[in-house]
Amino acid sequence: MFRRISLASRLALLFAACTAVVSLTAGVLFNRASEAHFLELDQQLLDSKLPTLRAALTGVTSAEQFNGHKDAVQVELAHSPDLALQLRGSDGALWFDSSSPVTVQHNVQAGLQTLSNNGVAYRAYNIALRPGELDSPQLTLLLDITHHQHFLQRMQHLIWLTVGLSALATALLGAWAARSGLRPLRRMSDIAASVSASSLTTRLPQTEMPVELADLSQAFNAMLGRLDDAFQRLSAFSADIAHELRTPLSNLLTHTQVILTRPRNLEEYREALLGNLEELQWMAQMVNDMLFLAKAEHGLLNPNRERLALGQETDALLEYFLPLAEEAQVQLSREGEATLAGDRHMLRRALSNLLDNALRFTPANGQVAVRLGSAAGQVSISVQNNGQTIPSSALPRLFDRFYRADPARHEGSSEHAGLGLAITRSIIMAHGGTIRCESRDGITRFLIELPV
Structure with missing residues (x-):
């Protein structure tokens, strides 16, 4: 050929x-x-x-x-x-x-x-x-x-x-001129061929590119940047999964080995199995959350659309969290009304994650307030709590998987794996909305905007 x-x-x-x-x-x-x-x-x-x-x-x-x-x-x-x-x-x-x-x-x-x-x-x-x-x-x-x-x-x-x-x-001179003129393309090809998982930081020198290739080189560099960011996220994700699963698996192994060191009565075996069950339930929940996020990233979340009165849905959640709030001496409140077409279970899960997050970081005698509103064809939801201000450098990463603003990681925690805000953002985006966080002067506020 x-x-x-x-x-x-x-x-x-x-x-x-x-x-x-x-x-x-x-x-x-x-x-x-x-x-x-x-x-x-x-x-x-x-x-x-x-x-x-x-x-x-x-x-x-x-x-x-x-x-x-x-x-x-x-x-x-x-x-x-x-x-x-x-x-x-x-x-x-x-x-x-x-x-x-x-x-x-x-x-x-x-x-x-x-x-x-x-x-x-x-x-x-x-x-x-x-x-x-x-x-x-x-x-x-x-x-x-x-x-x-x-x-x-x-x-x-x-x-x-x-x-x-x-x-x-002209053919000879044209071949020389074309070869010289296409040198930037060959350079791009060489760089593209040299790109690997360990060299994603390589970039084309845009200042040396001709005008006709400036946009292409810029797009190529942007693609490398996205690949580098995705690879870094994937690497961090793998490390985070290993980090989160290492402690519960170690606990299960250690606990089981200790139980098997000598014969025990039925009640001791029952208590050991209950302890293992808690760890397994937490691991199963984390796996389910990861599957949920994977579906969201591939656009496989299809929310059911039904008219929802957000005031009633919020009140139901606040009633659910009321015992925890009373124990933590935190006051819960809700203001405003709004209605929209959305998936009841998904939106409840998103608001539940925000309320749970707010309760954990609100000090005693603090307040968690939910405000609802609608204007210009959009519904706004605000979940606000007082407490320690989140550093501005941490705000863009709050919705990353396994990310915790507190640098002290709680290994082996069976309650919070750092997936709640990531799941919340996936649900809001599946409904065509946006979510962001503001934190200043001891007030942290999560703002959600959804189409009616």
Whole structure:
């Protein structure tokens, strides 16, 4: 199978073809201009001979009269070796022929014509000896234009040679120019070929790229940035999963090994199994949460749409969290009303995650407030609590999986794996909404905006 022609070769061939066409067109035009120029010169030369020949043949009306002027005509023709003359009567009879190489017929149209004989070209000029007279003898002047033809033939050969050499030179120079011009593309190809999991930080130098490749290099660098970010997230995700599962698995193994060190009564075995069950339930919940997030990232969440009164749904959640709030000495409140079309279970889960998060970080005698509102075709939900201000550097990562704003990680925690806010964002995005967090002056507020 033939290899595909490279882009540089295509450009070189196009350059060569364009040069050949331009050179050939210019050569043909120049050749035709030369032919027209020589025709004009021949016409002028023959016209300049007519007055002297007519003067030498003054009064000639018959072949007998011509004999008295023959010497004068021959003397005049001797001054122009390339010129020959044929003289005919009005009836077409040949009166005189000065060794003309070709014979011109009597009925040939008057004017200048080009004839050839044995590969030699002539200009034949047919004209009446005495213009305006019907019985005037006819003059035929024949001019040898062999030197003209040789010049035109050399010109044609030179044209073809020029076309060939120009095409070849342009192809070579075009290949060099195309190869030089496409060097940035080859550099991009080399960088793309060198990209791997360990070299995602490589970037194209945009300042060295030509204008035509600036957008492409920018898009390429942006793609590498996204790949690097995704890879870093994937690496962190794998490390976080291992981190979160390591402690409960270690607890299960240690607890089970301790129980099996010696025979125990039924109640001790029952307590051991209950302890293991709690760890297994937490691990199962985390796996389910991860599957939920995986579905969300692949666009597989399809919320059911039903009209929901957010005031009633929020009140139900606040009633559920009320015992925990009373134990933590935190006050719960709700303001405003709003309705929207959404999935009841998903939205309850999202609000439940926010309320649970707010209760955990609200100090005693603090307050958690939920505010509902609607305007301009959107529903707004705000979950606010007082407590320690979240650093601004941590706000963009709050919704990342396994991320905790508190740098002190609670290994083995069976309550919070750092997935709640990530799940909340996935639910809000599945409903076509947005969520963000603000934290300043001891007040932390999660703001949700959803289409009605």
